[in-house]
Amino acid sequence: MNRYKQFLFTVLLLITCFCASPFIFVKIWKNSAEEKKAAATPPPMAAVEANAGVQTPTAEAPADKPADQQEATEVPKEDSAAKSGSYAYEKADISYFNDALFIGDSRTVGLQEYGIMRDISEFFCTSGMATSTVETSTVSGHTLNNLLTSVKYGKIYLMIGINEVANNFDTTISNYRGIVDNLKAKQPEAIIYVMGNLHVAASAESNGITNANIDYLNGLIEGLADNERVFYLDVNPEFDDGYGALKESCSGDGIHPTAEYYKEWSQWICDHTVPDGKTPPAAEPAAAAEDSTEPAQAEETPEKKDDSSNEFFTHTEG
Amino acid sequence: MVFSSLEFIFIFLPAFLTVYALTPSRYKNAILFGGSIIFYSMGVLNNPIYILLFLLTILFNYIIGEFIGHSRRGSRLWLTIGIVFNFWWLIFFKYTGFIFSNINTIFRADLPMRNIVLPIGISFYTFQNVSYIIDVYRRKAKPETSFIRYGAYISMFPQLIAGPIVTYETVAKQLKHRSHSIRRLNDGLMTFTIGLGYKVLIANEIGGLWKDIGTIGYSSISTKLAWLGVFAYSFQLYFDFCGYSLMAIGLGRIMGFDIPRNFNYPYLSVTMTEFWRRWHITLGSWFREYIYIPLGGNRHGDKKTVRNFFIVWLFTGLWHGASWNFVIWGMVLFGLLMLERFVIGDFLNRYKLIGHLYMFIVIPVTWLIFAVTDFHQLGVYFTRLIPFLPERSDVILARDYVKYWGIYAKTFIAAIVLSTRIPEKIYKKIKGSPFCAILLLVVFWLCVYRMYKGMDDPFMYFRF
Numbered sequence: 001m002n003r004y005k006q007f008l009f010t011v012l013l014l015i016t017c018f019c020a021s022p023f024i025f026v027k028i029w030k031n032s033a034e035e036k037k038a039a040a041t042p043p044p045m046a047a048v049e050a051n052a053g054v055q056t057p058t059a060e061a062p063a064d065k066p067a068d069q070q071e072a073t074e075v076p077k078e079d080s081a082a083k084s085g086s087y088a089y090e091k092a093d094i095s096y097f098n099d100a101l102f103i104g105d106s107r108t109v110g111l112q113e114y115g116i117m118r119d120i121s122e123f124f125c126t127s128g129m130a131t132s133t134v135e136t137s138t139v140s141g142h143t144l145n146n147l148l149t150s151v152k153y154g155k156i157y158l159m160i161g162i163n164e165v166a167n168n169f170d171t172t173i174s175n176y177r178g179i180v181d182n183l184k185a186k187q188p189e190a191i192i193y194v195m196g197n198l199h200v201a202a203s204a205e206s207n208g209i210t211n212a213n214i215d216y217l218n219g220l221i222e223g224l225a226d227n228e229r230v231f232y233l234d235v236n237p238e239f240d241d242g243y244g245a246l247k248e249s250c251s252g253d254g255i256h257p258t259a260e261y262y263k264e265w266s267q268w269i270c271d272h273t274v275p276d277g278k279t280p281p282a283a284e285p286a287a288a289a290e291d292s293t294e295p296a297q298a299e300e301t302p303e304k305k306d307d308s309s310n311e312f313f314t315h316t317e318g
Numbered sequence: 319m320v321f322s323s324l325e326f327i328f329i330f331l332p333a334f335l336t337v338y339a340l341t342p343s344r345y346k347n348a349i350l351f352g353g354s355i356i357f358y359s360m361g362v363l364n365n366p367i368y369i370l371l372f373l374l375t376i377l378f379n380y381i382i383g384e385f386i387g388h389s390r391r392g393s394r395l396w397l398t399i400g401i402v403f404n405f406w407w408l409i410f411f412k413y414t415g416f417i418f419s420n421i422n423t424i425f426r427a428d429l430p431m432r433n434i435v436l437p438i439g440i441s442f443y444t445f446q447n448v449s450y451i452i453d454v455y456r457r458k459a460k461p462e463t464s465f466i467r468y469g470a471y472i473s474m475f476p477q478l479i480a481g482p483i484v485t486y487e488t489v490a491k492q493l494k495h496r497s498h499s500i501r502r503l504n505d506g507l508m509t510f511t512i513g514l515g516y517k518v519l520i521a522n523e524i525g526g527l528w529k530d531i532g533t534i535g536y537s538s539i540s541t542k543l544a545w546l547g548v549f550a551y552s553f554q555l556y557f558d559f560c561g562y563s564l565m566a567i568g569l570g571r572i573m574g575f576d577i578p579r580n581f582n583y584p585y586l587s588v589t590m591t592e593f594w595r596r597w598h599i600t601l602g603s604w605f606r607e608y609i610y611i612p613l614g615g616n617r618h619g620d621k622k623t624v625r626n627f628f629i630v631w632l633f634t635g636l637w638h639g640a641s642w643n644f645v646i647w648g649m650v651l652f653g654l655l656m657l658e659r660f661v662i663g664d665f666l667n668r669y670k671l672i673g674h675l676y677m678f679i680v681i682p683v684t685w686l687i688f689a690v691t692d693f694h695q696l697g698v699y700f701t702r703l704i705p706f707l708p709e710r711s712d713v714i715l716a717r718d719y720v721k722y723w724g725i726y727a728k729t730f731i732a733a734i735v736l737s738t739r740i741p742e743k744i745y746k747k748i749k750g751s752p753f754c755a756i757l758l759l760v761v762f763w764l765c766v767y768r769m770y771k772g773m774d775d776p777f778m779y780f781r782f
Contacts, residue, residue, distance in 0.1 A: 007504040009755035009758055010500065013507060016759065024770070113715045258538065259714070
């Protein structure tokens with residue numbers, strides 16, 4: 001027995017490796033198969049036309065606007081001035097963000113840390129956030145529903161999807177739709193901005209995380225906008241390199257913009273707003289669960305910091 | 319293929335060791351040679367011609383060695399041909415782009431800039447081949463008569479990709495005869511595991527901070543975070559390279575080779591002079607043995623000594639990378655070494671606390687020059703390091719260092735402790751015990767877990 005003590009490590013290692021090897025081999029196999037698949041799968045451009053025929057199920061706005069949808073689901077490669085909805089956005093003062101909520105993933109965390117609205121707005125974001133985890137995540141002790149039921153927001157910005165761009169698009173967009181519906185239900189007067197996911201730099205494209213896929217997902221997201229309650233914003237044209245990818249100089253790792261660019265991005269968001277009061281008060285009783293809408297609040301002024309409804313407004317750095 | 323990958327640990331290594339163990343001693347070198355070529359080819363899959371080049375280089379140097387060894391008269395000519403041949407390939411692959419771009423800038427020329435992929439390990443195996451033929455010329459080593467043995471020497475996969483730079487006579491005896499035992503296997507595996515832990519659990523982790531800072535952008539970090547960053551990079555570089563060298567030593571030991579130690583607690587040094595006797599020891603030895611001493615070393619007066627140091631450090635800088643920041647890095651080190659030699663060295667050695675403080679600043683700052691290739695970015699980072707300058711950018715996140723310290727504190731502390739001799743002292747005491755075996759087993763599986771989750775980076779020195 002004493003002799004075996006000398007090579008105990010080897011023995012233990014061999015035993016544990018032997019037991020674990022099937023799992024490891026499977027992982028290695030899957031990994032190399034995935035890489036081959038990702039390289040071979042072309043982006044689902046063919047499905048874009050199919051999507052053009054889809055009607056938005058949320059009949060929020062009484063008049064369905066198929067024309068808008070047609071525009072929205074066009075392959076959003078070229079001209080992007082028209083991309084950010086076909087809506088005439090306006091510049092706003094930074095106080096516009098006093099009653100804003102930002103929901104999203106690590107890119108939203110970037111806005112939370114380096115955007116001009118960083119100490120002003122509420123942020124519900126974390127690295128890795130996805131459409132499937134938004135409703136169940138806890139950030140700084142709150143869940144999303146906590147925030148939505150305790151504070152009244154004038155506008156909600158949602159930017160999510162980059163972490164799922166390699167997954168099934170139908171699942172993702174259906175989750176997304178669910179989130180938007182929930183936002184509309186719980187915050188009937190809030191303006192909802194759904195934001196297109198930022199591209200990645202050409203050098204950072206890999207296994208399924210490609211700009212073609214991002215564009216496709218963004219196209220689906222744009223399809224959720226109705227330009228009445230839900231608006232679509234896409235900053236990609238500002239930061240693109242001319243070939244549909246994020247400019248290399250905008251980012252250190254190809255995926256997250258640098259702090260300076262988060263600042264520019266946040267300024268861009270501030271320059272593309274729907275002024276308060278422009279959205280119609282909740283017309284569909286089905287959508288507005290609570291009856292707390294008062295006409296006065298529909299015309300809320302940007303200055304809301306002293307408003308009593310902001311009692312619960314916690315400025316967390318998260 | 320990287321050592322710190324599931325493919326290497328669970329496929330290549332077990333397969334190789336099984337075949338190697340079952341092979342009779344007479345053919346073990348052939349298996350080592352063959353297995354190493356397979357290992358090498360996994361790393362050059364996109365350019366399979368590099369395998370041919372590698373084999374050709376081995377063959378050529380083997381022949382040159384024979385010629386030099388067996389002919390007194392023409393041997394100088396053969397030596398020259400050999401050296402030129404070896405360095406020609408290194409220069410062609412590694413420095414053509416750099417040379418062309420400089421000519422283009424200076425002379426407004428328009429030489430074509432093609433993106434040449436570097437054959438992996440070329441910086442290391444070139445130096446090994448050259449050391450061999452020079453040693454044969456100097457009669458320090460007898461020429462290797464067996465091509466297989468020579469091939470095994472140059473290609474042996476533990477040290478092929480990233481060193482240590484093993485000279486021929488270090489392993490000459492072991493090439494002919496080496497002993498294998500379960501004890502060596504056990505020792506080697508433990509050493510390998512420690513190296514793996516250094517790389518995966520420390521270097522890759524703390525490298526995350528340096529990457530995060532790159533993501534934020536150098537102009538948008540606070541001074542405190544900037545300093546945290548350079549310390550993180552310094553630790554990453556050390557644990558990455560030292561870890562890799564330990565893995566090489568461990569693997570060598572399993573096969574009966576005594577690969578020399580490449581790091582000896584460099585961060586405990588009190589002077590840069592001492593540092594370079596503790597960091598990448600085999601590289602320093604190579605430069606001393608084959609450049610510094612032939613030039614006369616320090617035996618021909620101060621002026622010549624300074625010149626010799628200058629040449630050595632110019633080339634040391636360039637060896638690390640084909641870019642001006644590496645040259646500047648080499649020159650800064652040259653300056654410090656001369657300063658220490660002629661002015662402050664004795665003082666620092668006597669008052670060790672001051673020496674440590676001096677190194678505390680100098681090490682991270684010189685690594686910064688090494689780390690950042692773009693001069694503009696380097697300048698930006700430097701301004702961030704200086705606390706008195708007003709913060710240029712208002713984008714900086716307040717108390718960002720608090721956030722990042724929170725994330726990386728544990729790794730920093732582990733890195734600091736492991737930079738001292740304490741762990742090795744403990745290891746020596748507990749080496750035979752079951753406790754040590756369990757501990758290393760845990761380390762091993764933590765590493766595998768990390769790799770499994772896909773959080774591995776290729777070894778930093780791979781651009782060589």
